[in-house]
Amino acid sequence: MVDKNVIASRMEAIEKQLSRIGVHAKKTKQDFLADTDAQDIVEYNLFQVVNHLIDIVQHVVVDEKMGFPDSAYDAVQILQEKGILSDTESGALKKMIGFRNIVGHDYIVLNKDVVFDIATNGQEDIRAILSTIARRFL
Numbered sequence: 001m002v003d004k005n006v007i008a009s010r011m012e013a014i015e016k017q018l019s020r021i022g023v024h025a026k027k028t029k030q031d032f033l034a035d036t037d038a039q040d041i042v043e044y045n046l047f048q049v050v051n052h053l054i055d056i057v058q059h060v061v062v063d064e065k066m067g068f069p070d071s072a073y074d075a076v077q078i079l080q081e082k083g084i085l086s087d088t089e090s091g092a093l094k095k096m097i098g099f100r101n102i103v104g105h106d107y108i109v110l111n112k113d114v115v116f117d118i119a120t121n122g123q124e125d126i127r128a129i130l131s132t133i134a135r136r137f138l
Contacts, residue, residue, distance in 0.1 A: 002063040002137045010052040011130055017045040025119040032116045039112055042119045043103055050100035072097045092125035
């Protein structure tokens with residue numbers, strides 16, 4: 001059985017991080033692209049949000065005895081196959097994991113236009129995933 005306290009504490013952290021992102025998501029794209037501090041704040045908080053989402057999905061998969069995922073992508077795939085996450089939600093979360101990997105490992109120079117798009121439009125996907133998990137496991 002999923003530890004509800006673990007899930008709830010991660011969700012609370014995500015909400016705090018989304019509020020930090022939200023401040024900068026209200027800027028115009030031009031202002032955001034000119035503000036390197038805002039970019040750093042958004043990138044860091046998005047990185048942390050995805051880390052918490054990964055922690056949540058891995059806890060759900062393991063605690064609910066659905067398997068032992070080898071990666072974050074595997075955990076998302078398992079939840080999709082079990083009908084917990086929709087195709088849309090799992091696709092969005094897999095993209096988020098890819099973004100996190102780029103930020104965390106600095107594979108390439110991060111496209112700041114993409115960062116702005118995630119900050120302004122990606123929160124809907126994050127909230128949908130959180131809502132799905134909360135309805136099922138909290």
